[in-house]
Amino acid sequence: MNPNRILTLSARFVLGGVFVYAGFDKILHPSAFAEVVYNYKILPDELINLTAIILPCLELVLGTFLIIRFWMPGTVVMSNLVLITFIGALVFNMARGLDVNCGCFSATAVESSMNILTVLRDTSFLTIAVYLLYSCVFHKN
Amino acid sequence: MAIFRSIKKNRVKTYKFNYSQVAWQACAMFAMSILLGLAINQFRPDRLPLLGDWSIKAKLVTANGDRLEISFEEAEKLFMEKSALFIDARSMDDYANGHIPGARSLPWHDVDRWFVEVTEDISPDTLIITYCEDITCDLSCDLALFLLEMGFKNARVLLDGWAVWLKSRLPVEKGNDVS
Numbered sequence: 001m002n003p004n005r006i007l008t009l010s011a012r013f014v015l016g017g018v019f020v021y022a023g024f025d026k027i028l029h030p031s032a033f034a035e036v037v038y039n040y041k042i043l044p045d046e047l048i049n050l051t052a053i054i055l056p057c058l059e060l061v062l063g064t065f066l067i068i069r070f071w072m073p074g075t076v077v078m079s080n081l082v083l084i085t086f087i088g089a090l091v092f093n094m095a096r097g098l099d100v101n102c103g104c105f106s107a108t109a110v111e112s113s114m115n116i117l118t119v120l121r122d123t124s125f126l127t128i129a130v131y132l133l134y135s136c137v138f139h140k141n
Numbered sequence: 142m143a144i145f146r147s148i149k150k151n152r153v154k155t156y157k158f159n160y161s162q163v164a165w166q167a168c169a170m171f172a173m174s175i176l177l178g179l180a181i182n183q184f185r186p187d188r189l190p191l192l193g194d195w196s197i198k199a200k201l202v203t204a205n206g207d208r209l210e211i212s213f214e215e216a217e218k219l220f221m222e223k224s225a226l227f228i229d230a231r232s233m234d235d236y237a238n239g240h241i242p243g244a245r246s247l248p249w250h251d252v253d254r255w256f257v258e259v260t261e262d263i264s265p266d267t268l269i270i271t272y273c274e275d276i277t278c279d280l281s282c283d284l285a286l287f288l289l290e291m292g293f294k295n296a297r298v299l300l301d302g303w304a305v306w307l308k309s310r311l312p313v314e315k316g317n318d319v320s
Contacts, residue, residue, distance in 0.1 A: 045194070048193060049190060049191055053189055058170070071166040071170065073163045073166060074162070078166075
């Protein structure tokens with residue numbers, strides 16, 4: 001098999017797995033995730049519950065579509081946008097000194113507070129997403 | 142020049158990006174997520190209301206329906222009678238810059254670290270009043286709910302907190318000797 005295809009396949013499965021795992025736990029614990037969204041203090045109160053209801057499903061849909069290779073252009077672009085939004089929210093709250101639970105993978109478990117490692121972890125996922133953007137969307141298959 | 146033209150031509154041939162395809166797929170996925178999220182929420186026992194009340198006042202109601210809020214007048218009276226213990230939920234720096242006399246510092250953001258040290262000699266029946274900066278600050282509310290969870294039966298919140306205390310020209314203490 002072509003090494004590029006192996007790399008793309010691995011990237012799809014890793015990023016897809018990450019999205020499915022992250023979305024699934026939040027779907028199981030909507031109230032705890034709503035509390036996490038509230039603690040970020042970015043969205044207006046009216047959007048907190050809606051975000052807690054919809055965002056985990058978006059992660060689940062993106063993860064599933066990445067794994068089954070469905071609607072790749074839209075899926076990969078959305079994955080990049082979602083990850084950029086997550087990193088932006090983390091950096092914004094770190095910059096203003098708000099020390100809250102990241103809530104990235106689990107809404108209930110006591111995760112460590114957001115820090116530079118959390119941002120680096122999300123940036124590594126974004127690197128994978130950018131690679132997929134190059135290989136699946138821009139590059140002619 | 143011929144080489145450059147050839148590279149440019151090949152580059153145009155090699156890369157493609159179909160904006161309309163990306164746009165409709167992204168919109169369709171977003172719509173699917175909304176429908177899926179609403180459907181799951183509709184059929185679960187612990188359903189979230191679509192519009193939740195996330196105001197600080199709404200947070201001040203315990204699971205039993207008791208209100209945690211205490212009025213400034215009442216807090217002032219309890220302070221004068223020395224019949225309540227005030228706990229400052231702000232950072233230690235803010236506490237050191239000025240706090241209610243006799244108040245202890247238990248910063249909400251570091252509560253796990255300081256909780257035992259600050260509260261080990263407090264009886265569970267003690268009337269505790271938490272406060273933070275002003276009405277927009279919810280650290281005092283989070284701290285009071287946490288104290289109730291940890292077994293302190295009489296935790297209350299002075300909502301207007303430090304701002305109204307200063308405004309009323311009541312006594313102020315500086316430094317961090319108390320905690």
